[in-house]
Amino acid sequence: MTKTTKKTHPPDDFFPLRLKTQRLTLREFEETDLADVMAYNNRPEFYRFLPMPEQDETTTKAFIQQCITNQQQTPRRIFQLAIILQDQVIGAVNLRNIDPANKALEIGYSLNPEYWGNGYALEAVQEMLTFGFEKLAARRITATADIENEKSQRTLERLGFVREGKLRDFSNVRGAWKTHFLYAMIQADFEQRTHL
Numbered sequence: 001m002t003k004t005t006k007k008t009h010p011p012d013d014f015f016p017l018r019l020k021t022q023r024l025t026l027r028e029f030e031e032t033d034l035a036d037v038m039a040y041n042n043r044p045e046f047y048r049f050l051p052m053p054e055q056d057e058t059t060t061k062a063f064i065q066q067c068i069t070n071q072q073q074t075p076r077r078i079f080q081l082a083i084i085l086q087d088q089v090i091g092a093v094n095l096r097n098i099d100p101a102n103k104a105l106e107i108g109y110s111l112n113p114e115y116w117g118n119g120y121a122l123e124a125v126q127e128m129l130t131f132g133f134e135k136l137a138a139r140r141i142t143a144t145a146d147i148e149n150e151k152s153q154r155t156l157e158r159l160g161f162v163r164e165g166k167l168r169d170f171s172n173v174r175g176a177w178k179t180h181f182l183y184a185m186i187q188a189d190f191e192q193r194t195h196l
């Protein structure tokens with residue numbers, strides 16, 4: 001008989017990760033999130049700047065399954081969390097491309113367009129920055145935003161990210177090459193900001 005071994009995470013894998021903000025919960029994705037994610041991920045204004053093909057039930061299930069698979073990595077290389085408002089998934093926020101040697105991370109975020117304009121991305125990203133700098137001991141957290149994605153640029157600038165430059169032909173969005181601005185927050189920026 002085959003013995004099944006349940007994978008256990010060391011404490012510094014932060015699994016399952018659950019974070020709370022004033023209005024939101026950030027938690028691991030689950031299979032039952034399918035309908036909530038499908039309520040927005042195929043809306044053109046949602047995916048306009050995102051390098052992903054058109055979404056349907058199959059691709060959405062695959063996305064959630066990939067999140068669940070990634071949760072099992074030890075050490076974890078990506079934290080992809082669902083943003084929950086009143087029991088509903090309204091978006092996602094992630095820390096990825098974890099580079100332990102340089103203590104560098106990238107951050108990404110997206111919201112159901114029905115919920116734009118309420119400061120929810122600010123709140124979720126702020127909490128992930130705190131987790132990244134305080135729990136993962138990040139030195140530098142970067143983000144990029146398409147040069148036409150003004151909403152995303154505003155979110156990063158409001159949070160105190162510094163625009164460091166331009167990344168030409170940085171991503172290919174359904175056949176079109178896109179230039180992004182590179183933004184970064186280093187630990188010193190974060191500390192200075194939280195001690196204001």
Ligand SMILES: CC(C)(COP(=O)(O)OP(=O)(O)OC[C@H]1O[C@@H](n2cnc3c(N)ncnc32)[C@H](O)[C@@H]1OP(=O)(O)O)[C@@H](O)C(=O)NCCC(=O)NCCS
Pocket residue numbers: 045046047049050109110111112115116117118119120121122123144145146149151152154155158
């Ligand atoms: C990028 C994205 C998350 C920004 O959404 P958003 O709701 O504008 O983000 P924020 O949380 O920063 O909200 C700020 C807005 O809420 C308003 N707001 C309302 N109540 C607020 C509150 N209590 N606190 C803070 N801001 C509040 C602000 O005035 C601001 O409005 P403005 O930009 O019109 O001036 C969203 O456009 C999105 O999901 N886009 C698709 C995916 C994407 O492009 N992701 C980024 C890839 S780089």
